[in-house]
Amino acid sequence: SQLLSLLNSLWQSLQDSLTPYSYFDVPEFLGSASVEPNDLYRHVHLYLHQSVLSSPSLPPPRLTVSLPRSNSNLSSTSPSLSLSPNHSLDDTFNGHHLVWTLHADTLQDSLEERRSFSLRLPKRHASTLLPAYLAHVSNSADSLERSSRTRRLHTNSQRGGGAWMSVPFRHPATFDTLALDPSVKSQLLADLSAFSDGKEFYHRTGRPWKRGYLLHGPPGTGKSSLIAAMANYLRYDVYDLELTRVTSNSDLRELLIQTTNRSVIVIEDIDCSLELTGDRRNHQFGKVDKNMNKRQRVQSFDDDSDFEDYSRRDEGRVTLSGLLNFTDGLWSCCGEERIIVFTTNFADGIDPALLRAGRMDVHVRLGHCGAHAVRELVERYVGVREHHLLDNTERYIQAGAEMTPAEVGEVLLRNREVPETAVRELVAELQRRAGASGEEEDEGWEDSGAESSEGSSEKKGKKGKPGSGWEGKVRFLGRLRSLTKSDSGRRGV
Ligand SMILES: Nc1ncnc2c1ncn2[C@@H]1O[C@H](COP(=O)(O)OP(=O)(O)OP(=O)(O)O)[C@@H](O)[C@H]1O
Numbered sequence: 001s002q003l004l005s006l007l008n009s010l011w012q013s014l015q016d017s018l019t020p021y022s023y024f025d026v027p028e029f030l031g032s033a034s035v036e037p038n039d040l041y042r043h044v045h046l047y048l049h050q051s052v053l054s055s056p057s058l059p060p061p062r063l064t065v066s067l068p069r070s071n072s073n074l075s076s077t078s079p080s081l082s083l084s085p086n087h088s089l090d091d092t093f094n095g096h097h098l099v100w101t102l103h104a105d106t107l108q109d110s111l112e113e114r115r116s117f118s119l120r121l122p123k124r125h126a127s128t129l130l131p132a133y134l135a136h137v138s139n140s141a142d143s144l145e146r147s148s149r150t151r152r153l154h155t156n157s158q159r160g161g162g163a164w165m166s167v168p169f170r171h172p173a174t175f176d177t178l179a180l181d182p183s184v185k186s187q188l189l190a191d192l193s194a195f196s197d198g199k200e201f202y203h204r205t206g207r208p209w210k211r212g213y214l215l216h217g218p219p220g221t222g223k224s225s226l227i228a229a230m231a232n233y234l235r236y237d238v239y240d241l242e243l244t245r246v247t248s249n250s251d252l253r254e255l256l257i258q259t260t261n262r263s264v265i266v267i268e269d270i271d272c273s274l275e276l277t278g279d280r281r282n283h284q285f286g287k288v289d290k291n292m293n294k295r296q297r298v299q300s301f302d303d304d305s306d307f308e309d310y311s312r313r314d315e316g317r318v319t320l321s322g323l324l325n326f327t328d329g330l331w332s333c334c335g336e337e338r339i340i341v342f343t344t345n346f347a348d349g350i351d352p353a354l355l356r357a358g359r360m361d362v363h364v365r366l367g368h369c370g371a372h373a374v375r376e377l378v379e380r381y382v383g384v385r386e387h388h389l390l391d392n393t394e395r396y397i398q399a400g401a402e403m404t405p406a407e408v409g410e411v412l413l414r415n416r417e418v419p420e421t422a423v424r425e426l427v428a429e430l431q432r433r434a435g436a437s438g439e440e441e442d443e444g445w446e447d448s449g450a451e452s453s454e455g456s457s458e459k460k461g462k463k464g465k466p467g468s469g470w471e472g473k474v475r476f477l478g479r480l481r482s483l484t485k486s487d488s489g490r491r492g493v
């Protein structure tokens with residue numbers, strides 16, 4: 001047997017020196033105990049799975065067909081194809097012919113099976129070809145993994161606890177279903193793509209790989225839908241953080257640390273969720289700065305009881321500085337590829353500290369429907385592209401008719417069986433609101449004056465109206481609330 005093994009190894013060396021190929025093994029497990037999974041093996045497995053499916057040439061004569069467990073992390077429930085043991089699959093890269101073979105060896109005296117892929121490359125080009133080809137394999141596998149993973153919607157569950165609970169995220173909103181101003185849509189898409197492809201940029205510039213969005217606008221203008229569309233576009237998980245359920249800054253930190261990479265962290269209605277007493281007070285008196293040490297803080301209050309009162313209030317609650325520490329401070333770099341989205345109905349009710357550049361990088365105002373959005377919604381809901389009545393929408397909108405996309409959608413939805421009625425009813429409603437707004441011109445409602453994403457930009461600077469029905473009331477009450485909050489702090493509320 002010694003002679004046989006000697007001859008065998010000589011034969012191997014002879015073969016190795018004569019063959020024009022190099023071979024590279026990719027075992028399934030690493031280490032002497034073979035327990036540590038090899039990520040490259042998983043990448044090759046996924047890459048070959050994709051290649052088998054997309055290959056225009058004939059597949060290898062034998063393939064393995066399997067159905068992932070229903071509770072697995074992959075969203076697909078269709079059978080998957082993979083290479084069978086001791087069979088090969090051809091690939092080409094940069095004009096070179098490469099061959100993958102799957103080996104399965106059963107260990108002696110055991111039922112255990114060791115699997116590995118081997119890659120055959122032309123020997124002369126191996127040193128240059130291998131790194132580029134493996135990077136290509138890993139990137140393809142990575143994007144396949146991203147696109148086939150079931151995404152989840154997480155929310156913080158118990159009051160005071162630092163735990164998330166989650167359900168599969170299957171929101172149907174996409175950028176195709178949202179009626180947005182085309183330029184806003186294209187800017188948003190470009191921004192999101194640049195962000196998700198920006199790994200190298202963020203590392204080079206030493207910035208944490210995160211981006212902050214502030215979405216503001218009246219109720220029903222599509223803020224939540226836009227978040228869902230963003231998450232669907234990037235294929236990120238969503239963490240919907242209910243701040244009112246978080247009792248302290250440390251709970252907040254604990255929750256945020258648990259969020260995974262490639263996720264959108266959402267804090268809706270930020271102006272209603274955050275109690276800013278401590279910080280408001282600081283702004284109001286100009287005495288306490290978050291960079292002051294405790295001694296300076298004590299000195300800045302008139303007496304000790306004042307300071308104790310201030311500290312106690314901060315202890316058991318989430319504060320603005322706690323939130324800023326996470327969006328901006330040292331903690332912001334735990335994890336990568338995260339988008340933080342704040343929504344509010346009133347951008348001017350938010351503390352300027354939250355809005356400064358670097359915290360909220362992009363501000364998007366979602367306004368009432370412009371003529372373009374109305375047409376888009378009509379076409380999507382009832383399939384009417386052109387109608388002579390629709391030519392009047394622009395005129396009514398300019399005369400002050402305000403309808404949110406949610407309201408337009410509601411009118412169209414209840415008449416969707418009869419498109420003609422849907423269009424008539426919608427245009428009549430716009431006409432009614434244009435007329436009503438003319439009568440109410442003197443009421444003194446000041447719009448926030450922010451630039452509009454759709455249609456209402458032409459009304460910038462002119463007096464707005466409280467709108468009609470519930471929407472106007474909600475806006476008006478909200479406006480009152482934000483005024484009371486910012487002018488006199490909580491004491492005034
Ligand atoms: N731009 C839009 N295009 C298409 N549909 C829209 C648009 N905006 C809103 N909608 C529809 O209106 C409904 C309400 O929208 P959404 O919940 O996103 O509004 P919101 O701005 O988050 O409101 P709120 O401030 O009350 O949370 C959804 O059913 C959505 O489908």
Ligand SMILES: [Mg+2]
Pocket residue numbers: 223224225268
């Ligand atoms: Mg919403």
